[in-house]
Amino acid sequence: MMPALFPIFKRTVLGTYLLALVQPSIQATEYKSGSCVLTGNSDIYGIGLRLSYYLAAFSAVIAISTMNKASMKDCLKGVNIISFAILIILIKNTVEDDESYALFEWLVIFPMVLFPAILTVFLISYEHSLLCGCCGIIYSVYGLLQPWIYWTKLYQGAKPECKPKYFIYTYIDLYNTHLVKFFRAMSIITCFFSVFTFGLALWGVWLGRLPQTSLREMDEQSRASILRPDIEIGGEEGLDPTQLTGVKSAVGLVAGFGTLFSVCTMIATSEKMLKGNDVDLSSAEFTGTSQLVPFLVGLFTFVSTVGSCWRKWRES
Numbered sequence: 001m002m003p004a005l006f007p008i009f010k011r012t013v014l015g016t017y018l019l020a021l022v023q024p025s026i027q028a029t030e031y032k033s034g035s036c037v038l039t040g041n042s043d044i045y046g047i048g049l050r051l052s053y054y055l056a057a058f059s060a061v062i063a064i065s066t067m068n069k070a071s072m073k074d075c076l077k078g079v080n081i082i083s084f085a086i087l088i089i090l091i092k093n094t095v096e097d098d099e100s101y102a103l104f105e106w107l108v109i110f111p112m113v114l115f116p117a118i119l120t121v122f123l124i125s126y127e128h129s130l131l132c133g134c135c136g137i138i139y140s141v142y143g144l145l146q147p148w149i150y151w152t153k154l155y156q157g158a159k160p161e162c163k164p165k166y167f168i169y170t171y172i173d174l175y176n177t178h179l180v181k182f183f184r185a186m187s188i189i190t191c192f193f194s195v196f197t198f199g200l201a202l203w204g205v206w207l208g209r210l211p212q213t214s215l216r217e218m219d220e221q222s223r224a225s226i227l228r229p230d231i232e233i234g235g236e237e238g239l240d241p242t243q244l245t246g247v248k249s250a251v252g253l254v255a256g257f258g259t260l261f262s263v264c265t266m267i268a269t270s271e272k273m274l275k276g277n278d279v280d281l282s283s284a285e286f287t288g289t290s291q292l293v294p295f296l297v298g299l300f301t302f303v304s305t306v307g308s309c310w311r312k313w314r315e316s
Contacts, residue, residue: 028093028100036162042284044086048291052298053112057263059305065256066309083113083138101157106149111266126218130208136201143194146187167272
């Protein structure tokens, strides 16, 4: 048992050590006095954190394209931890600091934390119920809080004389009447679906208390009708392993290209939002621990994913 736990112990110690290097700061996205330049919140979208999320997103693309579940698990674990920490900072800033430009912070961050969560679609199973359940709870909270932001915090921290912009392939006035109506409608829809997601996530966490052997047996039973050709589904024979491999490869490539397009769109939107609104992030240097450590975590995740997928391809 101890040899099996040793790799987990090493990763836990290393992760704790790296996090201990980060110097915490109290920041929020606010307009500078007498100008329309925004002082950016480097704690949630500094260059190191953004690169970390982008690398995690590209890791997800690679893992999905190759249908490498081991890489998906490792990537999702890291994303869960960072997303949970950022969620706490967002809520804290919105509640405690009336000068914090809440809407802008949530608009920049939400797409970044949303896309890596697509990994749960490919990991949903009894065996990974705890991991997917934790991810579902975190992202459900993001979704449940959307009406709070768009209906009660829409103008918190805003300046009437400043004209903030949103980017959807082109710049749009952030307070355009139609855009605001769209945001508010989508926040209600997102909240509605998040209620169901939250319930499913809690069920996943509850299932996660069971031994892994029991969960794997449940997965095997649920897959039996697909893997065994002697069992008929809808009057047709199930897929044999060779056919199943081909189907998985095709699904992986299609899903990978779709995810890649979404990731590139997310990156462009986030970067254009920061550039188009004159966000000043000069206070957080890339070489500082608060930016360098998250970047290194994202880089290690990306390299690990590439290596794992390469080994899997060589062995196949």
